[in-house]
Amino acid sequence: MTTPTPPLRPSPLAEQAAERIGQQIRTAVWPVGARLPGEVALAKELGVGRSTVREALRTLAAAGMVRSRQGAGVFVTADRPAEDWPARLRRAELVHVYEVRTMVEVEAARLAALRRTAADVAAVDAALEARRAAGAGGDAEFVDADIALHAAIVAAAHNPVLDDLFAQFAPVLREHLVALVAVFELRAMDRDHGLAAHAELVEAVREGDAERAGRVLAAELEATRARLLTE
CATH class of the missing domain: 1.20.120.530 (GntR ligand-binding domain-like)
Structure with a gap:
């Protein structure tokens, strides 16, 4: 169960959303191996649209922190960005x-x-x-x-x-x-x-x-x- 968080400020929303989700991952609200809530639930929690959530998840995926599994959802794969x-x-x-x-x-x-x-x-x-x-x-x-x-x-x-x-x-x-x-x-x-x-x-x-x-x-x-x- 996640702690309610205030809506995000209206400036680069996807970046802020990625940071907020990343923070939840780093603090083990969603530990490595956990499945993230669905787009609708994340959008409601963060106070943004589903498209912003999708963009945030793409950013986190590129950093190696989450991975989408077809038909299963998005799962946490690391608690910090992969170092290039x-x-x-x-x-x-x-x-x-x-x-x-x-x-x-x-x-x-x-x-x-x-x-x-x-x-x-x-x-x-x-x-x-x-x-x-x-x-x-x-x-x-x-x-x-x-x-x-x-x-x-x-x-x-x-x-x-x-x-x-x-x-x-x-x-x-x-x-x-x-x-x-x-x-x-x-x-x-x-x-x-x-x-x-x-x-x-x-x-x-x-x-x-x-x-x-x-x-x-x-x-x-x-x-x-x-x-x-x-x-």
Whole structure:
């Protein structure tokens, strides 16, 4: 049984309705697994029309808090909105990002070595040269060039899902890596930090050596992950 609530203010009603229903869910008036009252009952309780209730429920469904079951009604599936992937990545520790990055990029490097085209090789070679040139610039410029090289290798794998995953990682990686380079002073003695390993990776992709490409990149990423764990 729900507690009576005052009618909503006449300004974005659907948004207010979604917030009110969400509040009832968060306070376990309607706990996870419960079926919500029907549209008519909700509309009467909130003092709005059924169309406003439907829009509010669509908002909550998009947030992962409710789900409609054909012929059964609308059920509570979570007591808070689902956090989207980019937000979760931004909140993650860099060492955890690196663990997942290794899983994604090592396989992408192997696939790139097997699937690369002449155009892919040219793009990867150009990205390596750009990374080398960025060694003379600032940390942000250097990190951008490094990420661009990795993106070119992922693109050479010709897997759109890998492309999308890396695109989600890239902004978070950039933010963390700019800070990482500065804190660890990675370029203090070597402005082209990691150039030899990246050149070997590009050579392995160019030559179609999938095992070597995966091995080189795995070693490079693991070295950074290990440093994050010990510093």
